Amino acid sequence: MTVIARTRPATRIASRRGPTALRYTLLTIFAIPWLVVPLWLLVVNSFKTEREAADLTLALPTEWQLIENYTAAITAGNYLTGLRNSILIAIPTIAAVLLLGAMAAWVYSRSSSMTLQSLYYVSALSILLPPAVIPTIFVLTALNLDGSLSGYALMMIGTRIGLFIFLATGFVKGIPRELEESAEIDGASRLRIFFQILLPLLKPVMFVGAVLLVIAVWNDLFFAQLLLRGSDSATLPVTLFTFASASMNIIRWNEVFAHVILSSLPLIIVYVVAQRQVISGLTEGGLKG
Amino acid sequence: MVGIPTGERKNAGRAHGARPAGPPRRRTILGRPTPHLGLVASSVDRTGSPRRYDDRWIRGRKALGSAAFVAPSVALVVVFFVIPFVLNLPFAFSSWTGYSEEIGFIGLDNFTLLADRGVLVTSTVVTVVYAVICMLVQNIVSLSLALSLRDATPATTFFRSIFFVPVLISPLAGGYIWRAIVSPDGPLNATIALGAPGFDFAWLGDPYWAVFWVAFVDAWKWCGVATLVYIAGLNSIPKELLEAADIDGAGRWRRFWSISFPLLAPAFTFNIVTTLIGALSAYDVVASMTGGGPGDSTTTLNFAVVQQFGYSFFGVASALNFFVTILVIVLAVPLVMWLRRREVAS
Numbered sequence: 261m262t263v264i265a266r267t268r269p270a271t272r273i274a275s276r277r278g279p280t281a282l283r284y285t286l287l288t289i290f291a292i293p294w295l296v297v298p299l300w301l302l303v304v305n306s307f308k309t310e311r312e313a314a315d316l317t318l319a320l321p322t323e324w325q326l327i328e329n330y331t332a333a334i335t336a337g338n339y340l341t342g343l344r345n346s347i348l349i350a351i352p353t354i355a356a357v358l359l360l361g362a363m364a365a366w367v368y369s370r371s372s373s374m375t376l377q378s379l380y381y382v383s384a385l386s387i388l389l390p391p392a393v394i395p396t397i398f399v400l401t402a403l404n405l406d407g408s409l410s411g412y413a414l415m416m417i418g419t420r421i422g423l424f425i426f427l428a429t430g431f432v433k434g435i436p437r438e439l440e441e442s443a444e445i446d447g448a449s450r451l452r453i454f455f456q457i458l459l460p461l462l463k464p465v466m467f468v469g470a471v472l473l474v475i476a477v478w479n480d481l482f483f484a485q486l487l488l489r490g491s492d493s494a495t496l497p498v499t500l501f502t503f504a505s506a507s508m509n510i511i512r513w514n515e516v517f518a519h520v521i522l523s524s525l526p527l528i529i530v531y532v533v534a535q536r537q538v539i540s541g542l543t544e545g546g547l548k549g
Numbered sequence: 550m551v552g553i554p555t556g557e558r559k560n561a562g563r564a565h566g567a568r569p570a571g572p573p574r575r576r577t578i579l580g581r582p583t584p585h586l587g588l589v590a591s592s593v594d595r596t597g598s599p600r601r602y603d604d605r606w607i608r609g610r611k612a613l614g615s616a617a618f619v620a621p622s623v624a625l626v627v628v629f630f631v632i633p634f635v636l637n638l639p640f641a642f643s644s645w646t647g648y649s650e651e652i653g654f655i656g657l658d659n660f661t662l663l664a665d666r667g668v669l670v671t672s673t674v675v676t677v678v679y680a681v682i683c684m685l686v687q688n689i690v691s692l693s694l695a696l697s698l699r700d701a702t703p704a705t706t707f708f709r710s711i712f713f714v715p716v717l718i719s720p721l722a723g724g725y726i727w728r729a730i731v732s733p734d735g736p737l738n739a740t741i742a743l744g745a746p747g748f749d750f751a752w753l754g755d756p757y758w759a760v761f762w763v764a765f766v767d768a769w770k771w772c773g774v775a776t777l778v779y780i781a782g783l784n785s786i787p788k789e790l791l792e793a794a795d796i797d798g799a800g801r802w803r804r805f806w807s808i809s810f811p812l813l814a815p816a817f818t819f820n821i822v823t824t825l826i827g828a829l830s831a832y833d834v835v836a837s838m839t840g841g842g843p844g845d846s847t848t849t850l851n852f853a854v855v856q857q858f859g860y861s862f863f864g865v866a867s868a869l870n871f872f873v874t875i876l877v878i879v880l881a882v883p884l885v886m887w888l889r890r891r892e893v894a895s
Contacts, residue, residue: 283697284704284708286697287694287697287698287708291708291711291712294712294769295711295712295714295715297730297736298715298726298727298730299714301726301729301730301735301736302726305729314734315734316729316730316732316734316735316736317734317736317739318736360621360622360625361622363618363619363621363622364618364619364621364622364623366618367615367618367619368619371615373615376615376619379619379623382623382626382627382631383622383623383626386626386630388822388826388877388881388882388885389634389874389877389878390826390829390830390870390873390874390877391629391630391633391634392633392634392636392637392867392870392871392874393633393854393870394637394640394854394858394863394866394867394870395632395633395634395636395637395640395867396629396633397863398633398636398640399628399629399632399633399636403628414625414628414629415629417625417629418625418626418628418629418630419629419630421622421625421626422626422630425622450614450618454618472774475716475717478719479718479719479720479721479833481719481720481721481832481833481836482830482832482833482851482855485855486855486858496719497719497721497722497833500719500721500722501721501836501837504725504837511725511728513729516725517725517726517729520718520722520725520726523719523722524717524718524719524722527717528714528717531713531714531717535710535713536706536710538710538713539706539709539710539713539777542774542777542778542781543709543777543780543781543784544781
């Protein structure tokens, strides 16, 4: 036993450096088919002519056709309408989910009342069970919101808020009550306590919630396709799908890839700016199943 | 609850000041706020009565406040999640189509129609196979990535952030990218052709491979999140435990299987369940990669929902939607229970 204990540290130090180098080599090799090839294929073919892009090679274009492809994606691909609608959906949805979800999570985490607990469970249940989309259309028609952006946004809020309530309730439970109680004794109103004390403390979980939400909402095709009919209210994934399906059997890879790049770009730009916070936020904060 | 007379409270307050001391007695009458009992109440007020009025008043106000804080989200969840969810049941048994105003009850007709056409069985099988493949690929890849990226060094930070990029791309777009990669002329076949010249297999033309690839792309898209969840799980394992095992002579694998793996249970539950539920509602990747084909070998339940909706057969679409729900309940709920139990046990 003692022999092992004495020799171990030495072998560990020796073996540490080897596997680390090996590990990074393996990760790099893995990243090539996993990331580099897909992204390179995407970018490089969006610069080619239709005939050249049809070969789907990784080679650089012999004939560059950059402006034409991207112009086609923007005009024929209805990109600007899609971008506008996606922004009009994403921002209010995220704002509403974070604010209303945080309000509810505060109450749920600080209360033991049966009614509130069951409401919490109903909200959390929406994480597990898939939304019933056809009856949603019926409900939206009854509310005179069918096919409208606001109807779609409301549906998104109602079906996505459960996850955030779940995450935020767990988070608030970890915050000591004393702060709120002392503010209450000092005579602060409930709203004031919420906005001035609680909300700033909730920043980490709200950030995680915003990241998960924007990924889900920005990229949703299923509900958008069923709830938003008509090209004026199409979101980016809908415009991409319509654009790519325009010619029945053949896909014009150069233009489709240009559209893919353009519709992914807003999130990619935000990610490039905030990647550190996104990665550390998702690893450290929030996600505790 | 809110409407407690203020006079009563004032009285109680004054009484409190008048006779602060005195042992508690005759608790039984405290509940009755008759004015002439003020003095009696005062002698015991330290333990209860007036304070309790105050409490009740505050609690009433608090309850109202709580209601106001909870109401908006509850309303949204009820209107856009609970009501549609409940309505799905009658709609699944209704003759609702886009061709007539009437919605009648037609019993199991929608289901028998789907069963007769083979849609129900085929898409259920496709959906379950898809979900299982997706769950396996995603969790094996992301757990391996997490194990090699768990230490925070500049290099791992870089790898963590690049492996997250597919998460940002829509599953629809991911489907187009991979459809190009696995196409007969695409880079995959070109690479294989280096060893086997002339290799031009149409992966998406083969029913079995097509299911594999759509599920694979779904897993590819979400691996970044699952990896971070596993890293968080690994980092929450006390280092001392692993070091102790190391000193005791436990090897790499032994340490992983005996310590990390059981302690990863919460991360495991989260990832397995989210991938499974997500994959049971698969639609986007199928739409861009295969369009449900070849034949209907990649027609998942949700893909069939959109198809039926496109034909304006809303009742039939509801029936399929209902089936997705059943599938989630039948598969995911026992899985959650089982995984949770494992968590507690370990």
